[in-house]
Amino acid sequence: MNEVILEVNNLGIDFCIEDRVIPAVDGVGFSLLKGETLGIVGESGCGKSVTALSIMRLLQMPPARISKGEILFKGENLLRKSDEEMRRIRGRDISMIFQEPMTSLNPVFTIGQQISEIFMQHQDLPKKEALSRSAEMLRMVRIPMPEKALKQYPHQLSGGMRQRVMIAMALACQPELVIADEPTTALDVTVEAQILDLIHELKDRINTAVIFISHDLGIVAEVADRVAVMYSGRIVEYGAVCTVFNEPKHPYTKGLLDAIPDIGMSRNKRLREIRGVVPYPDEIKNGCRFKTRCDYVRNKCISKEPPLLQLGTGLVRCWNCL
Amino acid sequence: MLKYIAKRIILMIPVLILMTLIVFAIFYFAPGDPVSRIAGPNVTQEVYESIQRKYGLDQPFIVQYHRFIRSVAEGDLGISILQHRPVIEMIKERLPVTLQIGLLGFVITFVIAVPAGVIAAVKKNTAFDYLCMSGTLLGIAIPTFWLGMLLLYVFAYKLRWFPISGDGSLRQLILPGFAIGLTNAAITARMVRSSMLDVLKQDYVRTARSKGLYEKAVVYRHALKNALIPIITLMGLRLGWILGGSVALEIIFSIPGLGRLMVDSILSRDFPVVQGAMMVLTSSIILANVLADILYAVVDPRIKYG
Numbered sequence: 001m002n003e004v005i006l007e008v009n010n011l012g013i014d015f016c017i018e019d020r021v022i023p024a025v026d027g028v029g030f031s032l033l034k035g036e037t038l039g040i041v042g043e044s045g046c047g048k049s050v051t052a053l054s055i056m057r058l059l060q061m062p063p064a065r066i067s068k069g070e071i072l073f074k075g076e077n078l079l080r081k082s083d084e085e086m087r088r089i090r091g092r093d094i095s096m097i098f099q100e101p102m103t104s105l106n107p108v109f110t111i112g113q114q115i116s117e118i119f120m121q122h123q124d125l126p127k128k129e130a131l132s133r134s135a136e137m138l139r140m141v142r143i144p145m146p147e148k149a150l151k152q153y154p155h156q157l158s159g160g161m162r163q164r165v166m167i168a169m170a171l172a173c174q175p176e177l178v179i180a181d182e183p184t185t186a187l188d189v190t191v192e193a194q195i196l197d198l199i200h201e202l203k204d205r206i207n208t209a210v211i212f213i214s215h216d217l218g219i220v221a222e223v224a225d226r227v228a229v230m231y232s233g234r235i236v237e238y239g240a241v242c243t244v245f246n247e248p249k250h251p252y253t254k255g256l257l258d259a260i261p262d263i264g265m266s267r268n269k270r271l272r273e274i275r276g277v278v279p280y281p282d283e284i285k286n287g288c289r290f291k292t293r294c295d296y297v298r299n300k301c302i303s304k305e306p307p308l309l310q311l312g313t314g315l316v317r318c319w320n321c322l
Numbered sequence: 323m324l325k326y327i328a329k330r331i332i333l334m335i336p337v338l339i340l341m342t343l344i345v346f347a348i349f350y351f352a353p354g355d356p357v358s359r360i361a362g363p364n365v366t367q368e369v370y371e372s373i374q375r376k377y378g379l380d381q382p383f384i385v386q387y388h389r390f391i392r393s394v395a396e397g398d399l400g401i402s403i404l405q406h407r408p409v410i411e412m413i414k415e416r417l418p419v420t421l422q423i424g425l426l427g428f429v430i431t432f433v434i435a436v437p438a439g440v441i442a443a444v445k446k447n448t449a450f451d452y453l454c455m456s457g458t459l460l461g462i463a464i465p466t467f468w469l470g471m472l473l474l475y476v477f478a479y480k481l482r483w484f485p486i487s488g489d490g491s492l493r494q495l496i497l498p499g500f501a502i503g504l505t506n507a508a509i510t511a512r513m514v515r516s517s518m519l520d521v522l523k524q525d526y527v528r529t530a531r532s533k534g535l536y537e538k539a540v541v542y543r544h545a546l547k548n549a550l551i552p553i554i555t556l557m558g559l560r561l562g563w564i565l566g567g568s569v570a571l572e573i574i575f576s577i578p579g580l581g582r583l584m585v586d587s588i589l590s591r592d593f594p595v596v597q598g599a600m601m602v603l604t605s606s607i608i609l610a611n612v613l614a615d616i617l618y619a620v621v622d623p624r625i626k627y628g
Binding site: 088095105106109118169 | 528530531532533535536544623
């Protein structure tokens with residue numbers, strides 16, 4: 001079971017906007033075993049979604065540009081694949097659940113049409129069979145009355161139901177890797193819990209690897225085996241989920257954990273936040289990317305960027321931890 | 323769905339009635355006396371009044387309108403003053419030609435505009451896009467009648483591929499059809515392009531790609547169906563406009579169509595004919611809009627039926 005499904009090495013993605021070259025992702029690397037769940041955490045604009053889209057090769061290029069690195073899926077570099085080869089992989093071997101269930105489904109096609117076309121495309125099933133398989137998928141994601149739902153349009157379903165449809169679409173061909181890009185961010189809390197349970201259960205059932213992207217550390221702690229914390233286009237901490245959460249090393253990870261409100265917390269105690277805002281990726285030329293917001297900043301942090309180094313069982317990018 | 327269509331058609335009736343009122347009022351209040359037109363100059367007061375009575379022109383507006391709308395409901399649009407024939411008969415002779423030109427123009431518009439707009443949007447900022455868009459700019463700037471004259475000069479006079487003057491054949495309708503089609507295609511292609519660009523940015527297009535569908539299916543199925551929704555409304559409006567706008571072309575190509583009939587009748591002050599032709603043209607514009615409404619609901623499931 002220790003087969004490596006996905007290996008991302010030294011990935012760099014630039015956005016070329018007018019004359020500026022903005023490195024949105026810089027030197028990101030991680031690997032994923034079969035059936036494993038990797039959580040990617042970070043604030044908005046830290047490069048999580050860009051990394052995910054680049055694995056699917058769905059980034060708009062231009063303005064985006066892969067500047068370096070490789071993405072190995074079952075040993076083959078996805079960045080070297082032709083568009084046609086990549087198309088065959090998408091939806092069949094790697095699929096994606098998007099953040100916005102409200103806008104991610106096509107408003108003018110029925111749910112049945114939108115799911116069944118995946119079977120027709122990748123498995124050459126005739127329409128009738130594709131539709132009955134679609135109904136099966138809807139049953140699997142626990143949509144009541146699947147046969148009826150097949151004939152419905154997205155606007156007739158609630159947000160939670162639409163996200164279930166998205167999950168059904170993503171899992172249709174039993175892919176080996178599912179990328180869930182903030183799948184519950186747009187949902188309310190009770191629906192969020194249901195969707196998380198569903199993803200967890202189905203992941204085990206079809207034994208797929210999952211990259212789970214979220215800005216919510218709590219959710220990642222629930223679903224992920226390993227976690228990568230990203231900041232300004234870089235991984236700053238990487239390790240097993242329990243290690244990262246119980247003994248966070250990087251000041252940024254510590255800050256994120258401190259910023260989670262605790263229900264037993266005294267009312268008088270102020271919730272700690274990370275001061276400042278995320279800098280633009282091209283704002284900081286040298287030194288540690290986190291130096292503008294770090295409480296432990298030293299001279300070395302300002303002049304020289306720390307490398308991602310092994311510390312215990314995980315990896316950390318901080319001079320203070322060495 | 324059937325209920326929706328029925329409702330649209332029922333809602334059309336008050337619009338049609340209002341339209342008859344406006345058309346009737348225009349001719350009632352228009353300068354020029356139809357009685358002296360019929361009777362000619364130098365008639366006695368008695369003759370004048372008897373003609374006035376014969377046509378019911380001595381009655382007040384509301385009585386005249388009532389009579390008018392009753393006969394319209396029975397399919398009677400009055401008698402031509404000049405030709406002494408029922409107006410409805412004259413319109414029946416002329417309408418098919420106008421409809422044929424309009425329909426041909428409409429089909430050409432669609433066949434050119436949709437692929438051009440879609441490809442320009444997909445290949446945004448490439449040579450094809452620039453070529454297309456400058457072409458459409460030219461198309462918008464050229465008036466239909468001038469393009470008609472140009473086509474006539476090149477293809478009928480110089481190359482002799484088509485008859486110069488109307489001979490009633492279908493071949494003769496091709497040039498005016500293109501004149502209408504090309505100018506309308508220009509505006510429509512721009513609309514298709516911008517609508518398509520908007521849709522291609524939508525999340526569901528990315529979803530369609532993430533499913534591993536062919537790029538063709540993504541563009542022509544998932545994106546185009548959405549992009550066509552605003553285009554349908556535009557085309558509905560254009561269809562009416564095309565029918566009304568063929569007046570000048572019918573004169574240039576000397577085609578005996580409805581527009582030609584209307585212009586001739588205006589020049590000879592044959593009021594019943596002008597009135598009848600105007601009613602038919604405006605009705606067709608209203609009908610085109612209702613058709614667009616219905617088509618709109620067929621394409622976009624979010625429109626509430628009922």
